[in-house]
Amino acid sequence: MSKLSQLVFGSPQYDATQLQIDDPFVQHPESIPGVLLRIRPFKENQGVIDGAGLLQSVHDVTTNFRGKNTSDPHSFEVWFDEGKIKFYMHAASEAAADKFRRRVGTNYANSEVFPVEGGHAFPVIEPDEYVAGAWLEMEKIPYYPIRHYNSQEFEADPYGEITSEMLSLDDSKVITQVVFRPAKQSWTSGDRFKHNSVDDLAHALRQGTSVGWLNPRTRPASEKDKQAAKTIEQQRGQQAFHVNIRILAVSADKNEAEARARGVAGMFRNYYNGITEQGLDDTPVWHRTEDKRARKLHDHVRRMADRDWTDRRMIMTVDELAGVAHIPNDDIETPNIDWRHTQRGDRIPADAGQYDSPTDDDSSTDSNAENRGNNGV
Known part of the structure; x- marks a missing residue:
């Protein structure tokens, strides 16, 4: 936003607002295009490195007869919901979902990957809850890479700080969503x-x-x-993806929603590359009037729930995107992550509920969340 616009309209800020809805905002799996996959990762994996391998394996570019890129967008998502940190991937089609299930199982051995069937395909938002959101974009034009594990290597997995910042009140929700489309x-x-x-x-x-x-x-x-x-x-010759990054925080406490959205967005500044002076800059979803702010936030929620793709002219190589969208390992110390603790296969029956399938010894610790998911609450 220009300085003149800031003087006239004010600077974007994290101002949590109720959506002005009469009924809860609910997204069911059958109402979204494609397939939402739940991932329960095994703690022992290579984190970002395995993430790069997964992205390389799903880099399938399709074009029309004019050479225009017609590739489907997919998403990687981290939710703090029902008191736990959970991992999801959204595939644009059944075929892509089947590939993702196999590739995640290959790159993240011993992880569970299963479709969300029944329950909800996005955290429920109640009419009396406050919502704050943001989207991220690169500070410079494309081609100036952000920090990644092969350039200015991280001292620690940045997901440690991101997931820690996502932790909130048990009835609050925080979502980071990375929509990616092969370039x-x-x-x-x-x-x-x-x-x-x-x-x-x-x-x-x-x-x-x-x-x-x-x-x-x-x-x-x-x-x-x-x-x-x-x-x-x-970067010449490397595989890359067009990328959208969105953040959402929901809470009955207005200050908590604002703090979580602002805090999580701030953690993405750890991807700043000191050599290229390229980083990720957050822009809050905002308007100076409450009604228009509520409408803009409702649109932001709808785009996230629909896994909508918007061209923001942001391109990342596989290495860059892997840092932003990957499953962490036990090097991070964030509590309440929905890990899988046993080493049995990578799939569960297709008729399993939305939440944890009772296939692990530790599954009883999330029985309340599982019952709520199976009851469709």
């Missing part, structure tokens, strides 16, 4: 109407920077510029 192999070639290619950007960085207005001159490229140019160039 064509030519994604680094640029668009003459929007931005240059990776080669053009890297070349410009090596040429130095024009400084001064009355007496312009070229400042020679610094070592950081040269390093950034090399990092940008290395």
